[in-house]
Amino acid sequence: MGVPVSQMWTVASYVLKQRLRGRRHYPLVLMLEPLFRCNLACAGCGKIQFPADILKKNLSPEECFQAVDDCGAPIVSIPGGEPLLHPQIHDIVEGLIARKKYIYLCTNAILLEQHLDRFTPSKYLTFSVHMDGPREEHDEAVCREGVFDVAVSAIQASVERGFRVTTNTTLFNTADPAKVREMFDILTELGVEGMMLSPGYQYEKAPDQEHFLLRDQTVGLFRRALANAKKGWRFNQSPLFLEFLKGRWDLECTPWGNPTYNVFGWQKPCYLVDEGHVDTFKELIATTDWENYGRASGNPKCQNCMVHSGYEPSAVNDTFGSLKGFLKTVQLTLFGSKTMPGDETAPLAPPARVSSPEPELVNLQPQFSREEETPAESNAVG
Numbered sequence: 480m481g482v483p484v485s486q487m488w489t490v491a492s493y494v495l496k497q498r499l500r501g502r503r504h505y506p507l508v509l510m511l512e513p514l515f516r517c518n519l520a521c522a523g524c525g526k527i528q529f530p531a532d533i534l535k536k537n538l539s540p541e542e543c544f545q546a547v548d549d550c551g552a553p554i555v556s557i558p559g560g561e562p563l564l565h566p567q568i569h570d571i572v573e574g575l576i577a578r579k580k581y582i583y584l585c586t587n588a589i590l591l592e593q594h595l596d597r598f599t600p601s602k603y604l605t606f607s608v609h610m611d612g613p614r615e616e617h618d619e620a621v622c623r624e625g626v627f628d629v630a631v632s633a634i635q636a637s638v639e640r641g642f643r644v645t646t647n648t649t650l651f652n653t654a655d656p657a658k659v660r661e662m663f664d665i666l667t668e669l670g671v672e673g674m675m676l677s678p679g680y681q682y683e684k685a686p687d688q689e690h691f692l693l694r695d696q697t698v699g700l701f702r703r704a705l706a707n708a709k710k711g712w713r714f715n716q717s718p719l720f721l722e723f724l725k726g727r728w729d730l731e732c733t734p735w736g737n738p739t740y741n742v743f744g745w746q747k748p749c750y751l752v753d754e755g756h757v758d759t760f761k762e763l764i765a766t767t768d769w770e771n772y773g774r775a776s777g778n779p780k781c782q783n784c785m786v787h788s789g790y791e792p793s794a795v796n797d798t799f800g801s802l803k804g805f806l807k808t809v810q811l812t813l814f815g816s817k818t819m820p821g822d823e824t825a826p827l828a829p830p831a832r833v834s835s836p837e838p839e840l841v842n843l844q845p846q847f848s849r850e851e852e853t854p855a856e857s858n859a860v861g
Contacts, residue, residue, distance in 0.1 A: 482673060482715060483643075485602060486554075486581050493553045494799040504735040504764050506552040507792040510750045512741035513538040513571060517561040519587055521621050523651060523679050526560055536742045540570045546740040547575060549760040556583045556607070556737075558750075563590040569597045576603045583607040585647060587626065588633035600641040605672070608634055610646040612654070612662050620649075631669065638670045645715045647675040652692050656703035656827070663712050673715030676701070676724070677787040680751045694783045695826075698726035702825040706818045716787065717794035718811035719804060724785060725816075728794075728807070732773035732781060736792020738763060748772050750788045752780050 490507070497505040515526045516534040527534065538546075547555055555575055562568050563586055575582050585607045598604065608630055611620035617627040637644045646666055650659065666674055678697040692700065701724040714721060722728035734749035744756035745763040752772070757763050773789075774781050797804030 483602060489553050489581065490795065491799055494795060498800055504769065506550050506738050506760075507736045507795055508554040508556050508788075509547060509550045509552040510737050510739040510788065511538075511543055511546060511555050511557050512559060512739065513543060513557065513562060513565050513568070515560045515742070516564055517559060517587075518564065518589055519561070519621050519623060519626070523620070523649060533742065537565055537567070538740075538742055540567050540574055543571050544574050544578075546745075546760070547578060547580060550738060550740070552580075552738075554581045554583070556585060558585040561587055561590070563594055569594075572598065572604060576601055579603060581605070583645065585609065587621065588630040589626065591633035592636050595636060595640060595642070598642070600643075602643070605643040605645050606637055607645045607647050607675070608671075610648055610662065610666065611650070612648075612658050613665060616655075616658050616662075620651075631665075634666075634669050634671060644671050645673045645675060646671050647677070649677055649679045650692070650700060650704075651679045652696055652700075652827075654700055654704075656700060659700075659704040663709070667709075667711045667713070671713075673713045675715045675787065676704075676721075678724070678785050680784055680786045692783065694785060697724060697783075697785050699825040699827050701725050702819075702822040703827065705816065706822040708815060708818075710815075717791060717798055718808050718816070719797055720787065720791050720794035722807075722811065722816060723790055723794060725822075727816075728797075730790050730793040730797065731775055732784065732789040733793045733796065734772050734789055735764060735767070735769060736796070737788040751784070751786060 494507070514534075514537045515529050517524075517527050520527055557568075557571070559565075562584055565571070568584075572582060572584065581603055583605050586609065588606075588608045591606060591608070609621075610627075610630060611617045614627040617630070618624050634644055634646075648659075648662070663674065678692045678700070701721075705721065705725060719728050719730070723730045734752075737750055738760065739746040739750040740760075744758050745760055746753055747755050747757060747763060748767050748769065749772070757766060770776060772778055772781055774784070798808045799805065
């Protein structure tokens with residue numbers, strides 16, 4: 480696993496304390512969204528579909544710190560939008576490091592190199608760079624040519640300067656397992672600490688609704704992509720979660736494990752399903768009908784979801800909460816995952832019609848004043 484021992488120890492001791500206290504609904508990772516605006520318009524993401532007045536909003540550093548303190552999770556993921564567009568993102572990161580939180584700042588890396596001087600390498604800070612495949616596949620996914628090369632350059636610069644760097648990859652039914660494996664090789668050569676994988680969730684606001692994976696398609700894709708995994712590949716995920724993606728470990732969603740705080744407040748019930756917001760974390764935990772979510776609930780929104788934000792906390796809970804889970808994790812860590820007969824030819828999704836969404840997205844870009852457009856425009860690629 481591509482996770483430092485200090486971070487693993489922090490998470491393990493935190494989980495054990497929660498279980499000893501008899502808490503079931505405890506957070507593991509806070510998804511802190513300080514803004515929704517972005518300098519890309521990816522076909523599988525709908526964040527920039529919010530009205531312009533919402534896209535102009537930022538969480539203040541003080542609001543971020545209050546959310547982190549109220550939640551108490553040991554890890555803070557900062558997605559967006561593009562967090563590096565936030566004018567005070569450096570202050571937010573410094574404040575979280577002072578609180579000894581492990582931070583994953585999620586970025587498409589377009590602005591990363593020019594921001595490096597404003598950050599200091601720390602075991603608490605990781606740049607999580609969005610990478611959806613080798614050059615052609617990645618640029619198609621983000622709907623702009625040249626972004627892959629910019630991201631690679633930013634990763635190299637960050638690693639050379641001593642920053643922790645991981646990647647996050649979202650896969651859809653157009654993914655070619657061979658290309659996914661090629662990406663693993665590229666990222667390993669770049670020296671990333673670990674790679675995070677997840678199937679795409681059928682996000683209602685996403686412009687492209689044709690290419691989300693069904694559950695059985697997810698299993699087939701990940702069995703092929705991870706078959707005979709190379710020893711050099713390092714994943715920033717629980718071994719049990721990777722087994723779950725291959726259909727070889729049963730997990731139920733724990734949406735409270737990755738609570739979300741954004742400009743609207745605390746999102747019910749999770750990062751991907753939006754059914755309203757509340758003002759406090761305590762209210763989120765106390766008033767959400769958690770039994771209405773997850774595959775076992777029968778909720779149609781949850782039936783094909785195998786996304787890390789719902790199931791990684793479940794995997795961590797199994798690892799430290801049961802002897803069976805702990806022993807399986809030890810086995811996978813020491814000896815790797817066994818490739819079963821048929822994995823390399825597991826059935827995939829039917830061939831999908833691949834259409835470039837770029838022309839359709841032109842009018843979906845957020846509209847700002849010239850002054851507000853300048854940062855994104857001046858660093859645009861392609």
